[in-house]
Amino acid sequence: MSRPESRGTGSTFLGMPARPPRVPYGDGNLRGEEAFPRAAAGELRNEQLRRNLGRATGTIRGKRLAVTGELPDWEELRDAGAALKTDALNRLPELLEELERKVTERGGTVHWARDGAEANAIVTRLVKAAGSDEVIKVKSMATQEIGLNEHLEDAGITPWETDLAELIVQLGHDRPSHILVPAIHRNRDEIREIFLKEIPGVDPSLDSVPAHLAAAARAYLREKFMTTRVAVSGANFGIAETGTLGVVESEGNGRMCLTLPETLITVMGIEKVLPRHQDLEVFLQLLPRSSTGERMNPYTSLWTGVTEGDGPQDFHLVLLDNGRTAALADAVGRQALNCIRCSACLNVCPVYERVGGHAYGSTYPGPIGAVLTPQLAGMHAADDDPNSSLPYASTLCGACYDACPVKIDIPSLLVELRHQKTEESGRSAERLAMRAAAAVMGRPRLWTAAQRTARLGRALAGRDGTIGRLPAPFSGWSDTRDTPAPPKHTFRDWFASDEGAAALRDAAREGERRRAERRTSGDDQEDQ
């Protein structure tokens, strides 16, 4: 984890299990350009972004609470969802093989990809084999993660995003900033500007009414749906028992892509497998209510291999590892793989709400991204890796844990990753400082002396009693928070002083007075 890993073979010798490799450094979209604090500082200055985000997350929080509150068995559903995902991960080898067998039996073709580069190459080859130089795409986190669009473009294939928000992002030459509503950072006026500039032949009098903007997207994409011969999708679920794949959506663009083309290529992370068809009864209740705050999303498509006379007659499933097995090898961290990509944790996170998704640098923003991204792609100490900063992008308030429909303990995972980061960062300044502090705290006389010396720190403080910037090596701390000025006296000084002695006498007298009061007013009254 401490240095970029080469593409591992994963083969084992003499039964010794090898640690699975993380995503090769620099591959795909699992790492930002700069560390979270710096990226966040930039985003925080964008008032428009904060307004858009504040409104959007506030709305969705309210809706989610209303519809989850409708179900008297919500907690039981969460318990079942968490256990089902955990059980599926525990039995991953057999379930993946079963899924492969069932999909194949039903006329589909299964491909395996060790990493994003391999998945991209498989998809590219399949598109070319189908004789197409364009694909229509259903919104998919997995293909975002591996940078499929960029790869296809390099290979001369045009990818058309068909989810409205993904279309806005693509036309705006922008990056998604939310798992569920990727264009959450844009408001209607910005979207109108993008459409006027980027959609060929769009009505120049187009206004910014959402219904009119959606209609413009509908008209623009209709032709693509009717003429493009290859579609690429992700999958919300893959059912081992039956070989059934599922996509949950709202707009119908998913249904268009999944049924109209001749060839369908689905890229699915290996953690998306569920044992049984019946298990859908849990996730079809948890997912829509947690993500959009709806009782059910408008459209869910379930398909199994190829069905004659209905839908694509050529179906390919690409099973993607890309660091998932590395996460699975971590007894604590693996629960991040339970994520069903509902984005409830983003919408309740006080940090996400203020800085938005771009600050996280990864396809997976927000609390779940802060634990999933470092596990998939690693935290590299060597070159000030932005991913090393992600476990610190949290107040540990725990709202994400409460909101998670599959009970991923994100705060504990963040703490665990911070621990791993500290363990592996070697002789960092932070570590040396902590070691020195431990030594001093262990010796009372040194501790008193150190506290007295710390009073000198008051000289650094401004009028508000806080210290804005500390010199290195403490600047890492002070860059992201103000440090309160040390008190005038240490507690030990105060305790030994006349002032301290007087305060203690007063407190003792007050206690005596209250006890006397209680005795006179009848002794069953509790002291409030």
Add this chain to the structure above:
Amino acid sequence: MTSGTTGGSGARDTVLGRVRDALALAPPRETAVPRAYRTGRRLPDDERLALFTDRLTDYRATVLTCTADGTAAAVARALADRGARRIGVPAGLDRSWLADWDGEVREDSSDVPPRDLESLDGVVTASAAGCAETGTVFLDASPDQGRRALSLVPDLHVCVVDLSAVEAGVPEALARVVPGRPTTLISGPSATSDIELERVEGVHGPRTLVVVVRTDM
């Protein structure tokens, strides 16, 4: 390796090997799946109908109720009210449902290019099941429901549901679906909330959904 698997057995063996290695490095605790959530619920007809209607209406679908004998009149009204002139139907649709309809009817087949479906004003299908609590209609591509494209491309979908096939909750409704069939769950018309989370009906799927519930079936 199965015959349908490509991409080299190398990748397959490697990924499966990694999964096994990961589980060996951090052996998981066995997990029992608690299923204490509600299943097998039964609600009286009137309560199921009221709930189903409420939830569908909340998602801006239109609900018409009728008796089995009144199906043709209800379907004709649903189509006429929306100015439909030319409709598509799956080959297995009960044609008596169209007895009161005087517009043009085109029977769908897999030979019809999807583009031709665009010239239809609407489509009439049956359904496999319904879920009252979520306002969801289930289609499973049976002959009376047709291929998935048919109920997707035209802008109006009139869907006939028997109340006897409407279950209270998701587990009960899902149990009616035959696994392995192409299945579409529809809850209201196509919608997006991608622009400032303001719900807009009709992006790519039908902008209008009319559910005709036959209450004596």
